[in-house]
Amino acid sequence: MYSKLTAKIPYKILMAIPIVIAIVMLAFIAINGFQMSFDFSGGMSLEIYGLSDSQINDLHNGLSNANLENLKISDDGNTIKITTTSKISNAEFLSLAEKYTGKLNTKNIFAVNLNYKILRDAEEKLESRFGNEIKITGNDDSTNIIVERRQMSEQEMKGILSDVNYDIDFSRGSYSFEPANANVGSVSPVLGAHLKEEMIRAFIIAVILITFVIFVAYRIPVPTVAILAAALIDIIFAAGCMSIFGIELNLPTLLALVMLLGYSVDTDILLTTRILNRKTRVNETIDETIKTGLTMTFAAMGAAMTILIVSNLTTPKIEVLSELSMVILCGLFMDIFSTWLMNTGILKWYVERKTTNIRRKKLFKFSLFHE
16 A cells, blocks of 8 residues: 555655645644633533523523623433533523523522511520521511522521421421522632643643653564654644634643543554564555555554544433544544555664664663564
8 A cells, every 4th residue: 555655646746745734733723723622721610400402502502692702502311501601600500591591590499488476596596506507587487498508408507407406397387498609719720820830730741751751662663653752743734623613622622632642652663663673665664564554554543533433422412422432533544644644754864774774872871672
């Protein structure tokens, strides 16, 4: 396959194709940038539970026209999660959503209406126990108690209020419970930026460690640089696809980019080891290796494609797996060109140059791969 291709097109021209593609992708990224996720850029999040299909549709349509920055609405079947990078307060965010969903409670509401006035001592004990979570009103003939608390079930609260020290007799009044159906929160831009920096630092450390292992394995600069360059081109192409298709840069997609390092280096190490240990002509070794390498790549692409299809066919759509598999697919697609055009060309040039009386120098006396 490689021999037939290079018989028509010089291998040094083929080497340039992945490099040109990477440069184009870098230019596109520089111009278009990334769509930052809520995790990295900071913003507001709102989770709503138990909505009907009509309420979900109204919410989608209403918020889509609300001019919220980087609005994202996801549905896992039980919970609707809404994120935006717009600067908006918790109260404003809730009020905006309530236009389409009705009343939203971020806390469980326990209401007790008694037809008598509880003792002052019991009232003080309740206020001491619940602090600003309780509101007690009433007159000489009645007492109204409202407790708003997030992490407590109806049974737990009723058990607490049944304590004789609180002077509450449920048989002499009414009791109601309204469960929380929403949770609103925020991530500050500073925290989001810190998280992004930490993930990028982890990515850089991964690159450094992989480079070190490869360099120790071969002890030769040229194959090491070729392997690393091929992996970086795969990542650049995948990042460019994210920018083109509007895939968010978030924790799962950044993880996918790190995973591509492993996928990319895998085929490159196979190729490098076989060429350096070859017992036949370079092109023959490449032709034999490319069959195994492409089988590995297509198997990985098949797995990623399966994840992509399944995550999109499920109801609701599994957004995280869908984005992660798309990034991996883009990187693996580019790996075909970066490995079998660029890396192969560099290694072919290196071993042919070596045979012209240029001795290959190794920096260590041991080897991880037999030669």
